[in-house]
Amino acid sequence: MKSTTIASAAILYFSLIHCVVAQLPRLGGVNTPGYEFTLYENGTFTNNPHTPPAAQFPHFSAEGANLYRVPWQQMTPVLGGSINTSFLAQYNATVQAALDSSADAHVIIDLHNYARWNGKIIAQGGPTNTQFASVWSQLSKFYGANDRLIFGIMNEPHDLDIAAWATSVQYVVNDIRAAGATNYLLIPGSNYTSAQYFPTYSGPHLLNLTDPLGGTGRLIFDVHKYLDSDNSGTHPDCVTNNVAILETLVHWLEASGNRQALLSETGGGNTASCKTFLGQELAYVNSTYPTLVGYSIWAAGAFDSSYVLSVTPFRNETDQSLWTNADIMTVAVLRVVMR
Ligand SMILES: *[C@@H]1O[C@H](CO)[C@@H](O)[C@H](O)[C@H]1NC(C)=O
Ligand SMILES: *[C@@H]1O[C@H](CO)[C@@H](O)[C@H](O)[C@H]1NC(C)=O
Ligand SMILES: *[C@@H]1O[C@H](CO)[C@@H](O)[C@H](O)[C@H]1NC(C)=O
Ligand SMILES: *[C@@H]1O[C@H](CO)[C@@H](O)[C@H](O)[C@H]1NC(C)=O
């Protein structure tokens, strides 16, 4: 019937438009750590969160930043139990300050636990997948309807069985959707979610994940890459612009069904080598959008301005030299002007 055909065509047309509109914009910004400061890399907790200064969000947004990654840990004092509502209220104030800092500010809700709880790996001797998924399913009810909130499912998994890890991630994706959340999800691999090892090690397993919403456009791979000699992000000097490594990643993403990744941690010291190399890296990331959606620099937030990779503004509100000289915001500023 003709009217049905027209209706179907209209629905198809609307869906296509919706898909295009639903793509994440070019993102650029900064990590604002603090809530996770007392977590050791092995996943053991103490309980002493720091609140990232709220003034940083309008500061960076005025310069063109539109992405903030806000790490947290120990949201549920009891494994698999209810969220600590006092902690969530505190965390939420930071998330809202970031969202309110500009109309297109996006926030990564980053579970910063290295796939571990008290030193033991999720579903590999540690918490069950159900306990892991529980915190995300609770957060989905609070944060599930806002495309400017991106769920960072887990920061930097490492030294684990990747096939079992892929199963854990699928479990969480399913629970998040079952709780009604439609947000973009960041999918992390092993090797501290290294951009370098993603195509050959984690990627082949994580490519098989499915989204109950359909398609894979809302499953964005989460990658990290530093520029110092051992890729640890602990030295002030940079030795590479990472372009060859990111090119390999981009080719793999394109060959794997035009998938996307987000460089959610990168950065360097306030040194001449990092200004040059980080600037080159970010220009490359920018040139590959939408395959590489964007980046967030490590780190500002509750770090003081003397931290080795600090991009925390000084008390007089001027920026660190890396921030101003590596063209970190040139990319974002151009994006704002072009919109
Ligand atoms: C709940 O969060 C508050 C605020 O961060 C903190 O002071 C308190 O110790 C937490 N409670 C538990 C049981 O972890
Ligand atoms: C976060 O803060 C916003 C704005 O104040 C509020 O509407 C929302 O209910 C809060 N969400 C949570 C989970 O506290
Ligand atoms: C985790 O690391 C901290 C600091 O190095 C250490 O004190 C703690 O015993 C470790 N916990 C486990 C379970 O290995
Ligand atoms: C990547 O991580 C796996 C464990 O998850 C490990 O076996 C492998 O050696 C790591 N690869 C590199 C290059 O570090």
Ligand SMILES: *[C@@H]1O[C@H](CO)[C@@H](O)[C@H](O)[C@H]1NC(C)=O
């Ligand atoms: C991914 O799925 C394909 C098709 O079902 C399968 O052949 C392949 O072995 C899977 N890869 C992994 C790493 O599980």
Ligand SMILES: *[C@@H]1O[C@H](CO)[C@@H](O)[C@H](O)[C@H]1NC(C)=O
């Ligand atoms: C702001 O403070 C920093 C660090 O103390 C200093 O290096 C810089 O010169 C100051 N800038 C201005 C404009 O006062």
Ligand SMILES: *[C@@H]1O[C@H](CO)[C@@H](O)[C@H](O)[C@H]1NC(C)=O
């Ligand atoms: C970012 O990419 C856009 C689109 O290709 C381009 O117009 C712009 O000049 C690039 N920005 C930088 C700083 O390279």
